[in-house]
Amino acid sequence: MMAAGAALALALWLLLPPAGVRGAGPPPIQDGEFTFLLPAGRKQCFYQSAPANASLETEYQVIGGAGLDVDFTLESPQGVLLVSESRKADGVHTVEPTEAGDYRLCFDNSFSTISEKLVFFELIFDSLQEDEEVEGWAEAVEPEEMLDVKMEDIKESIETMRTRLERSIQMLTLLRAFEARDRNLQEGNLERVNFWSAVNVAVLLLVAVLQVCTLKRFFQDKRPVPT
Structure with missing residues (x-):
């Protein structure tokens, strides 16, 4: 119970912005x-x-545990159920445009x-406000005369590089x-192989002992010796 509470507190600390930021303006895009451990029978x-008029991409994946499945729900700040999946190993969902407020992501292992x-889950934002700010900056500094290299071309190249780096x-x-999911599967398979190998060795040793005892009985002469 304490470990689950600590994991939940750490997740909220990582995902939510500081309390003082809420009153200063829209929440920052982060x-x-x-990655967290979801106990059996828990949610x-x-x-x-999230800010308004942005794009939110949510991706999750079960990388450990029997069955590799979990129930997933995503709700909007108004409480509207956007996504509901049952016993899935992974999923990718995009919300566009977003509403200003707190989105709720729930993982259920009660079954x-x-x-x-x-x-493991990941949240990816793509804000349209940043593009508008870049365009405004380019219009402010771009000279009226034609240049060999236009600011628009530079801005487009930088934006393309940024998008590709984020995708990478x-x-x-x-x-x-x-890799983590495959490693967990391999470790689980290795444990099962070692267990059943030990069981087979124990059975072979037991059969060998029984066979030796049976053969000894065949060669024992229990007839009384006359005196």
């Missing part, structure tokens, strides 16, 4: 990723602040009474999640 929810699940970071994060 991409985030988190955990996380809240993420499992024994197995806990290791869940996302792909690397997903590859780490896939």
